[in-house]
Amino acid sequence: MSVPQYTVAEVLRNRWWVGPVAFVVSLVATPILRTIAYRLRIVDRPDDLLKPHGRPVAYLGGVAICAGLWAGLVGYVAMMPDLAAHWAQLKAALPAVQPSLLTNPLWNIFAIVLASAVILVVGLLDDVADIRPRQKVVGQVVAAGVLLAGGVGDRMATVVFLNFGAPVPDWILVPVSVVMCTVTIIAACNATNLLDGLDGLCGGVTGIIALGFLVLAVWLAVWGEYPGTDGLRVGLCLAMAGAIFGFLPYNIPPASIFMGDAGSMLLGFFVATMMVLFCQEGSARWFVAALAVFALPILDTALAVVRRLVAGRSIFAGDRSHLYDQLVDRGMTVKQVVALFYVLAIVAAALGVGLAIWVRGRYAAVIYAVLLAGIWTVFWKRRMIKPDSDEAARQGPEEPGRDG
Numbered sequence: 018m019s020v021p022q023y024t025v026a027e028v029l030r031n032r033w034w035v036g037p038v039a040f041v042v043s044l045v046a047t048p049i050l051r052t053i054a055y056r057l058r059i060v061d062r063p064d065d066l067l068k069p070h071g072r073p074v075a076y077l078g079g080v081a082i083c084a085g086l087w088a089g090l091v092g093y094v095a096m097m098p099d100l101a102a103h104w105a106q107l108k109a110a111l112p113a114v115q116p117s118l119l120t121n122p123l124w125n126i127f128a129i130v131l132a133s134a135v136i137l138v139v140g141l142l143d144d145v146a147d148i149r150p151r152q153k154v155v156g157q158v159v160a161a162g163v164l165l166a167g168g169v170g171d172r173m174a175t176v177v178f179l180n181f182g183a184p185v186p187d188w189i190l191v192p193v194s195v196v197m198c199t200v201t202i203i204a205a206c207n208a209t210n211l212l213d214g215l216d217g218l219c220g221g222v223t224g225i226i227a228l229g230f231l232v233l234a235v236w237l238a239v240w241g242e243y244p245g246t247d248g249l250r251v252g253l254c255l256a257m258a259g260a261i262f263g264f265l266p267y268n269i270p271p272a273s274i275f276m277g278d279a280g281s282m283l284l285g286f287f288v289a290t291m292m293v294l295f296c297q298e299g300s301a302r303w304f305v306a307a308l309a310v311f312a313l314p315i316l317d318t319a320l321a322v323v324r325r326l327v328a329g330r331s332i333f334a335g336d337r338s339h340l341y342d343q344l345v346d347r348g349m350t351v352k353q354v355v356a357l358f359y360v361l362a363i364v365a366a367a368l369g370v371g372l373a374i375w376v377r378g379r380y381a382a383v384i385y386a387v388l389l390a391g392i393w394t395v396f397w398k399r400r401m402i403k404p405d406s407d408e409a410a411r412q413g414p415e416e417p418g419r420d421g
Contacts, residue, residue, distance in 0.1 A: 079280025128167015
């Protein structure tokens with residue numbers, strides 16, 4: 018397509034206010050839920066290894082983020098073009114479970130909301146009862162099933178089979194899509210969950226990632242390449258960014274409330290959903306761009322896993338293997354580490370967006386490979402991959418969701 022089909026103003030005209038609505042709801046809900054958390058003693062208590070904060074801090078910040086997200090999506094639906102026609106199509110397709118159900122935007126949004134509710138409940142159970150990691154994974158698989166039943170991710174594998182030259186039958190395409198979507202959700206939920214180790218870290222980094230996704234979504238909408246999902250991608254990014262930034266003022270160092278696993282896994286679910294939506298039409302270019310925008314949590318999780326494997330420990334063992342832990346242990350303050358991660362997240366988002374838009378895929382792949390090799394070289398030179406004996410002695414139990 019040689020010329021843009023819309024302007025940025027046209028893309029955002031009926032959607033821009035989704036972000037402010039989500040922001041206000043999250044901003045107002047957070048202190049209310051903080052009070053409820055303290056009264057019900059739903060708090061995160063410090064320890065000597067993974068939770069170094071000096072006093073118990075309220076949980077339930079994730080509920081406030083979810084409230085903002087849902088409020089933004091409700092507003093998005095209320096102003097959706099052709100809303101009446103979509104409702105009529107949904108009513109006609111639902112009783113007979115017609116194939117058109119999976120492409121109905123209202124059905125897609127309902128699935129996203131329901132799946133996010135599953136993630137929220139699983140996270141709250143972990144915050145309150147400290148459930149096992151495998152139980153959280155079961156909840157993430159259920160959320161993936163809900164998303165797939167809602168028509169989000171059921172054609173994800175088209176990014177793999179696009180260049181095969183011949184159509185791939187559904188009996189191959191659908192199962193592969195199910196696996197890809199499920200793995201994406203599990204991986205993203207756990208990456209953001211593990212990033213939630215310092216005050217303001219996970220929320221700020223994921224907020225920047227949401228803005229990077231928003232730029233990609235708006236770009237695609239301007240060129241009108243994928244009209245079926247352009248609006249949903251833009252609306253979801255606006256709602257999530259608004260919800261995160263409404264919560265963040267209460268979570269920056271020193272935090273007065275934590276998002277808990279309910280919040281960190283919800284943010285990972287958002288990231289996974291956006292990744293799925295970016296490849297729904299079969300373009301690997303935008304899926305790779307989304308991965309690049311999300312690179313910082315991926316790298317942090319990969320470093321922790323590799324470090325534990327090198328030390329001969331369980332990858333689920335709680336320790337201080339994460340990049341942010343190592344930086345703190347090497348003398349940086351929490352605020353300095355959080356600020357550095359914000360800068361790195363901005364750089365990753367800018368690279369992901371810029372390379373996807375202006376650089377051909379084959380050249381972008383070379384740039385990504387060189388950058389990845391350079392990053393791991395720095396990790397190796399700075400002796401961040403092999404833990405020292407003192408750290409090995411401080412190994413904790415299976416790593417929970419952590420809040421700084």
